[in-house]
Amino acid sequence: GQNIDQPTEMTATEGAIVQINCTYQTSGFNGLFWYQQHAGEAPTFLSYNVLDGLEEKGRFSSFLSRSKGYSYLLLKELQMKDSASYLCAVVDSNYQLIWGAGTKLIIKP
Amino acid sequence: GAVVSQHPSRVICKSGTSVKIECRSLDFQATTMFWYRQFPKQSLMLMATSNEGSKATYEQGVEKDKFLINHASLTLSTLTVTSAHPEDSSFYICSARDGGVNYNEQFFGPGTRLTVL
Numbered sequence: 430g431q432n433i434d435q436p437t438e439m440t441a442t443e444g445a446i447v448q449i450n451c452t453y454q455t456s457g458f459n460g461l462f463w464y465q466q467h468a469g470e471a472p473t474f475l476s477y478n479v480l481d482g483l484e485e486k487g488r489f490s491s492f493l494s495r496s497k498g499y500s501y502l503l504l505k506e507l508q509m510k511d512s513a514s515y516l517c518a519v520v521d522s523n524y525q526l527i528w529g530a531g532t533k534l535i536i537k538p
Numbered sequence: 539g540a541v542v543s544q545h546p547s548r549v550i551c552k553s554g555t556s557v558k559i560e561c562r563s564l565d566f567q568a569t570t571m572f573w574y575r576q577f578p579k580q581s582l583m584l585m586a587t588s589n590e591g592s593k594a595t596y597e598q599g600v601e602k603d604k605f606l607i608n609h610a611s612l613t614l615s616t617l618t619v620t621s622a623h624p625e626d627s628s629f630y631i632c633s634a635r636d637g638g639v640n641y642n643e644q645f646f647g648p649g650t651r652l653t654v655l
Binding site for chain 2: 462464469470471472473474477516525526528529530531
């Protein structure tokens with residue numbers, strides 16, 4: 430079966446750095462997305478990785494290792510507005526998105 | 539960027555009535571649209587995938603006669619929840635894929651919160 434694993438909840442302090450991990454086992458791989466979702470709102474795009482390595486975009490970076498079936502989202506200089514759920518999703522061989530359950534990130538002052 | 543709208547954003551209806559939700563891609567042609575449902579504190583659950591001009595493909599466990607999907611044009615898909623019941627109360631989100639350079643990316647609508655009394 431297809432499986433995406435990410436921690437259910439994480440807590441971090443404002444101004445700090447947090448890394449949210451995602452491991453996957455899917456039938457084929459055509460890329461991995463990270464989305465941010467605030468409560469009561471639809472997901473918004475953060476990053477897309479299809480090749481191994483680190484993609485940096487401002488305070489957010491995303492890393493991919495295809496051989497390990499592993500990705501992480503790194504958030505730096507955390508702000509209170511970063512409190513949200515972070516969803517990892519993998520594009521499988523049928524170009525369907527397989528979703529993780531999401532990681533709820535709680536930022537404390 | 540690609541923009542997807544949904545209407546209505548919020549709807550309250552009585553049990554037994556039908557509700558139609560519209561999903562529109564505003565600045566691109568969506569070859570494929572997806573309908574998701576999300577219950578509180580849970581992740582997105584894909585209900586169905588629809589390609590313009592063809593029947594939708596429903597995920598296992600989703601009743602196609604209850605959740606009617608129509609994708610009549612490249613910019614519009616509709617989801618009709620027929621004979622709604624309180625257990626259908628949920629957050630319904632559509633997304634669209636343009637089939638172009640960003641083939642894999644799905645652009646999400648803002649969601650529709652359905653409450654069935």
